[in-house]
Amino acid sequence: MSATRSPKVSERVAPKAADPAPEKQKKRRDDEDDGPDFSTLFHAWVESHRASLVDSLRRLAKQPIGSFFTCLVMAVALSLPMGLSLLLNNVERLGGSWQRAAQISVYLKLDASAHDGEALRTQIKGLPGVAEAEYVSREQALEEFQQQSGLGEALRELPDNPLPGVVVVTPAEVDKPALDALRQQLAELPKVELAQLDLVWVERLAAILKLGDRFVFGLTVLLVSALLLVIGNTIRLHIENRRTEIEVIKLVGGTDSYVRRPFLYMGALYGLGAGVLSWGVLAFGLNWLNDAVIGLSGLYGSDFSLAGVPGADGLSLLLGAVLLGYIGAWIAVARHLSELAPR
Amino acid sequence: MIRFEQVAKRYPNGHVGLHELSFRVRRGEFLFVTGHSGAGKSTLLRLLLAMERPTSGKLLLAGQDLGQISNAQIPFLRRQIGVVFQNHQLLFDRTVFNNVALPLQILGLSKVEIAKRVDSALERVALSDKSALFPGDLSTGQQQRVGIARAIVHRPALLLADEPTGNLDPRLAAEIMGVFEDINRLGTSVLIASHDLALIARMRHRMLTLQRGRLIGDGEAGQ
Numbered sequence: 018m019s020a021t022r023s024p025k026v027s028e029r030v031a032p033k034a035a036d037p038a039p040e041k042q043k044k045r046r047d048d049e050d051d052g053p054d055f056s057t058l059f060h061a062w063v064e065s066h067r068a069s070l071v072d073s074l075r076r077l078a079k080q081p082i083g084s085f086f087t088c089l090v091m092a093v094a095l096s097l098p099m100g101l102s103l104l105l106n107n108v109e110r111l112g113g114s115w116q117r118a119a120q121i122s123v124y125l126k127l128d129a130s131a132h133d134g135e136a137l138r139t140q141i142k143g144l145p146g147v148a149e150a151e152y153v154s155r156e157q158a159l160e161e162f163q164q165q166s167g168l169g170e171a172l173r174e175l176p177d178n179p180l181p182g183v184v185v186v187t188p189a190e191v192d193k194p195a196l197d198a199l200r201q202q203l204a205e206l207p208k209v210e211l212a213q214l215d216l217v218w219v220e221r222l223a224a225i226l227k228l229g230d231r232f233v234f235g236l237t238v239l240l241v242s243a244l245l246l247v248i249g250n251t252i253r254l255h256i257e258n259r260r261t262e263i264e265v266i267k268l269v270g271g272t273d274s275y276v277r278r279p280f281l282y283m284g285a286l287y288g289l290g291a292g293v294l295s296w297g298v299l300a301f302g303l304n305w306l307n308d309a310v311i312g313l314s315g316l317y318g319s320d321f322s323l324a325g326v327p328g329a330d331g332l333s334l335l336l337g338a339v340l341l342g343y344i345g346a347w348i349a350v351a352r353h354l355s356e357l358a359p360r
Numbered sequence: 361m362i363r364f365e366q367v368a369k370r371y372p373n374g375h376v377g378l379h380e381l382s383f384r385v386r387r388g389e390f391l392f393v394t395g396h397s398g399a400g401k402s403t404l405l406r407l408l409l410a411m412e413r414p415t416s417g418k419l420l421l422a423g424q425d426l427g428q429i430s431n432a433q434i435p436f437l438r439r440q441i442g443v444v445f446q447n448h449q450l451l452f453d454r455t456v457f458n459n460v461a462l463p464l465q466i467l468g469l470s471k472v473e474i475a476k477r478v479d480s481a482l483e484r485v486a487l488s489d490k491s492a493l494f495p496g497d498l499s500t501g502q503q504q505r506v507g508i509a510r511a512i513v514h515r516p517a518l519l520l521a522d523e524p525t526g527n528l529d530p531r532l533a534a535e536i537m538g539v540f541e542d543i544n545r546l547g548t549s550v551l552i553a554s555h556d557l558a559l560i561a562r563m564r565h566r567m568l569t570l571q572r573g574r575l576i577g578d579g580e581a582g583q
Binding site: 057058060061062064065068261262264265266267268269270271272273275 | 409432435436438439443449451462463465466467468469470471510514
């Protein structure tokens with residue numbers, strides 16, 4: 018046999034006769050069977066994670082366009098519900114506080130004097146459940162009406178001021194039954210003709226916002242499912258491309274978690290990329306809309322403007338995106354790992 | 361080291377891979393398994409690697425019953441085994457060094473230890489100067505030697521090889537067998553499935569002969 022063996026290999030291998038004899042070799046194995054200490058195992062674990070992370074980054078960087086578009090698709094899926102949610106928050110802000118919206122107008126009798134009105138305002142202010150009370154005299158009411166209605170000339174033709182004095186009451190809390198009780202109490206005060214609680218538009222706005230919230234929730238569920246499918250499919254393709262590698266890893270003793278790890282990092286990295294893109298898209302989009310909103314609100318004498326993406330929301334978006342990427346990858350790997358048995 | 365006791369493997373389609381096979385392999389032994397295509401050589405190796413489980417009988421490897429081993433234990437069993445394939449199963453996007461280092465990375469050894477062991481394994485197969493190359497840059501024989509280096513780098517107790525010289529010319533085949541003998545001299549049990557009877561006969565080691573899943577011969581090659 019040695020006659021047919023390549024001298025090159027024989028020569029290289031021959032010095033290995035100086036290697037430990039089988040007995041020594043066996044002893045060395047026995048020594049190693051004591052197993053590594055905790056520190057060694059911990060460093061190995063950290064090193065394994067670092068290697069998986071670097072490997073995943075390298076693979077993503079190797080296909081920059083493909084990786085970018087995957088992140089972009091995920092970013093769109095994230096931005097739609099997040100953007101709608103931010104817009105709804107702004108609409109709520111635009112609607113003003115519930116407290117301001119739920120004012121009770123207390124109309125006085127026509128024979129009530131300004132002195133009566135001021136006295137009533139003081140009395141109402143002292144009632145429990147009342148945060149603020151403001152008296153608007155008949156003259157002020159007429160003046161405002163003339164300015165706002167455009168019927169100034171016609172109103173001047175009237176022999177008397179037809180408008181009553183009003184006490185505008187701002188309740189301390191917005192609670193429909195409590196507000197109804199307060200309105201009833203106010204209506205029974207002397208010199209009061211009518212106490213009117215106008216919650217209709219507030220209730221409509223609340224209903225619209227509730228509908229909006231539900232729509233955003235439904236959209237979020239749908240798009241998160243779509244996002245999981247996108248990431249799952251992307252990871253599945255990565256798994257297919259690395260099938261041989263996975264089979265070899267399993268044959269040389271790689272555990273399922275070792276096989277799974279780089280794909281989980283990849284999913285999380287896709288999520289991170291999508292989160293960053295989504296945050297950028299939302300910040301840019303809200304800023305772009307803001308110019309138009311400021312112009313529109315200026316026409317109504319308001320200084321309302323859209324709030325950008327709050328830092329906490331942005332961070333939640335990032336964390337959520339990373340988590341979704343991780344979960345999507347986990348589902349994909351768990352689903353396909355059993356198919357990756359060595360052949 | 362290895363004990364087959366009436367081990368049978370039947371597949372769901374009715375094909376019988378192995379019929380009640382019984383034999384033992386001692387620690388440090390060098391053994392050939394031979395037979396024609398379909399004789400059951402690959403089935404035997406797949407059972408030893410826990411890629412399949414016996415249908416009946418008892419198969420013990422280093423004291424572990426491979427019929428009862430849990431899926432979670434299989435990776436740890438395979439860490440005691442080195443395996444060489446006819447088609448090398450190398451990763452062509454990794455350097456020779458990184459191919460050989462793979463089992464050690466899985467074991468979680470330090471970079472220094474990995475470098476030391478990979479260098480030693482590559483030296484053993486006379487490829488020290490090729491560690492930075494990719495498998496695609498190497499000849500078939502060199503690729504096979506990279507596969508062997510990867511199989512021995514973690515110092516397995518058992519080395520399995522499935523037709524390791526199948527694609528090689530006689531000179532390279534003899535060279536590879538020489539490497540296996542060197543590894544065996546260091547205390548590793550070696551089990552090689554091969555149908556190259558001429559090569560086996562020259563090496564004078566124990567040989568099991570299979571035919572249609574049955575053991576029909578157990579003796580020294582060449583006798």
